[in-house]
Amino acid sequence: RTSPTPVASLLGVPVVELAAGAAHLLARTRDKQVYACGWGEHGRLGLGDNKDRAQMTLIEAFKGRKVARIWAGGGHSYA
Numbered sequence: 001r002t003s004p005t006p007v008a009s010l011l012g013v014p015v016v017e018l019a020a021g022a023a024h025l026l027a028r029t030r031d032k033q034v035y036a037c038g039w040g041e042h043g044r045l046g047l048g049d050n051k052d053r054a055q056m057t058l059i060e061a062f063k064g065r066k067v068a069r070i071w072a073g074g075g076h077s078y079a
Contacts, residue, residue, distance in 0.1 A: 009055040021072035032066035
């Protein structure tokens, strides 16, 4: 895209932090849940598989936990 565009899968979700890697994105919400999208190779999205995701997807492994910070690098993610 050539201009800012709302992320449809996060409309109404209060995002407080973003972390961008080489080919993926993480978003942490006000209630400390984490969403991911992008290139899923090697499980870098934390979604339990290696599939690519075009839409931000809640990382179920963090459900019920409160993630304080997120980081993303070239081929890895941390929370």
